[in-house]
Amino acid sequence: MNIKIDQNIELKAISLDHANEIYNLVEENRAHLKLWLPFVENVHSVQFIENYIRGSIQRNLDGVEHAFTIFDRKKCVGRIGIYRIDRANKIGEFGYWLSKDHQGKGIITKSCQALIQLAFSSLDLNRIELKCATNNQKSNQIAVKLNFTMEAILRDAEYLHEKFIDLNLYSLLKKEYISPNI
DSSP states (O other): OOEEEESSSSEEEEEEHHHHHHHHHHHHHHHHTTTTTTGGOOOOOOHHHHHHHHHHHHHHHTTTTTTEEEEEEEEEEEEEEEEEETTTTTEEEEEEEEEGTTTTSHHHHHHHHHHHHHTTTTTTOOOOEEEEETTTTTHHHHHHHHHOOEEEEEEEEEEEEEEEEEEEEEEEEEEGOOOOOO
């Protein structure tokens, strides 16, 4: 499944065809991405990305994940998805990252809006969660912009750079969501 966001931005279902582009993007943005993303330290080869993609494709088939690669003008610029889908409780968790030079253009906000619509309509979820480091201002701003509610601070919830960090837990409920025109 692919999702056209606007004339330039498209979310493409993750594919092994994206492995080289994702690897190169991580390499080019390593210093930027490792500030907030623990997985970056483990990315040392295209094969690592290929293995991750194989697992992601299987989780997509199992219905517990919907993962996408973000393209801007046909160039890979990041990743986004609905992860850890709990069908019994109708909950999913958003995750995303974007290359440094594509930030500040509304790409993640627009992409999240499309995934919110997917989550609440096609996937019939009732709750979406978004977790981000308490001092990751950009991710916190996205959650607020998308009308997520800040519920809690999860203490020592992620291990990053040899220490535990706190995460803000945001949520959006289906009954609170007002569909924008995107």
